Amino acid sequence: MGAEVSKQIERRKAIDTQKKNLCDLKEKNGCNFPGYDYNVQDRKNWMSTLGPEKLHVNQIVWPGTHDSATDEIGIPFISRPFGQCQSLSIYEQLVLGVRVLDIRVQEDRHVCHGILLCYHIDVVINDVKKFLSETHSEIIILEIRTEFGHDDPPNFDKYLEAQLGEFLIHQHDNVFNNTVAELLPKRIICVWKPGKSPKPRQGSPLWNSCYLKDDWIDTDLPEKKFESNMKYLSEQPPITSRKFFYRVENTVTPQADNPVLWVKPVTERIHPYARLFIMECISRGYADRLQIFSSDFIEEDFVDACIGLTNARIEGKL
Template sequence: MGSQVSKQVARRKAITTEKRTLYDLHQSCGEDFPACAFRPSDRKNWMDDLHPEKLQISKIVWPGTHDSATDRIGIPLITRPFAQCQSLSVYLQLVLGTRVLDIRVQKDRRVCHGILVSYNVDVVINDVKKFLSETQSEIIILEMRTEYGHDDPPDFDKYLVDQLGQFLIHQNDNVFNKTISELLPRRIICIWKPRSSPQPKSGSPLWSSGHLKDDWIDTDLPSTKFESNLKYLSELPPTSSRKFFYRVENTVTPRGDNPVVCVRPVTERIHEFARLFITQCFSRGIADRLQIFSTDFIDEDFVDACVAVTYARAGGKA
């Protein structure tokens, strides 16, 4: 019992120290990157506002959400706080400016996070379709994956093509060199990551898992996650020479050996440092590697920061 208490005391000290490290870094360098004061006039149509005929796919910093379809997961006040990573529906996330969705499914086509399940994936698909019907030039990266520990939904690739076929941008490495306008009227890059089913092949309507990569660091320590994100990003080639999307997640996650196991109070340890992260990307000379930037509980300022860097790149300022 005593050793367990000592372990938790040490854990709390480590978290406090790491939060102080980020606060000190923020105090020393602030939030300063090209066009950082830019705010889109219409987050729902921010890609359209940045001139789709000029904006290349490789120049976009894509605001994304982690575990996107968890707004209604589990039982309110009982299991939901342990698995909820977003409070907004997928549709409202898209309206806010989110352009990368992380959707986890299990064998009966219900969305899930770990062992907790939520609504049928049809809810997500209908939200995406509704958003696309209300906009003209917004491109979405839709990552669909079978959650760890679950079986693939039967014939899920056929389901996705049947539901989204008219919008799907087919798997082709040349897409990375194209502008948004050159891809229209197709609007979705759908990456299907099954556990055991065959991967989509080149030229198919769906994209294989190798086209969306990340280096997930399972930690609740904010500075550890922050610096690891920078390290892994620094090891990549620039976005202009990559033929895959790379995601950095501004999140930390609850750990089973810590008393705090609800997502929101844990992820808030790093949530406010998104602009600091972008600032550090520029100061360390690796801003040209940044591509997908995702978060829990996405908000306007997070979207604005990603759009600002995109705006700067489109204008040749970054």
């Protein structure tokens, strides 16, 4: 028992030290990157506001959410805090400005996070369609994967094509060089990542896992995650030559050997340092690599930072 208590005390000290290091770095270098003060007037239509005819797909800093469809997961006040990563619905996230969604499903087409269940995938699809019906020039990256440990939903690719066919941007390398205007009226890049079922083929209405990559670091230590994100990002090709989307997630996650297992208090350890991460990307020479930037419990300031940096790219300030 004494050894376990000592271990937890040292763990707490490590977390506090890492938070302080990030805070000191923020105080030293600031967060005044190009576009930091951009005034976002309409988050719901921000791509339209920036100009679809001049906004290239590979210029966008895509604000995304991690485990996007978990706002109603589990049982309130009992299991929900252990699996909830977002407090907003899919529609509310899209209105806020989110443009990359991370959806996990199990064999019966219900959204899940591990063993915890949420609503049927139809809820997600209907929210996406509602948003698209109310906007004209917003492009969404919709990633749907079979959750680890679960079987693929039968014929799920056919379901997605039937539900979203009119909006689907077909898998093609040329998309990365297109402007938003050149993709319209198609609106969704749908990445389907099955566990065992065949992956979407080249030219398919759906995109396969090769087109959306990340390097997930499973830790609850904020500086460790911050620097690991930076390291993996630095190893990516520049966005101008990249033929895939690369995601960095400003998140840390609860660990089984730590007494704090609720998502929100753990991810708050890194949450305030999103703008610092953008600033450090620029100061360390990796500004041309940042593309998808995701968060738990998404907020306006996170979205505004991504939009501001995107606008700076359009204006040639990076």
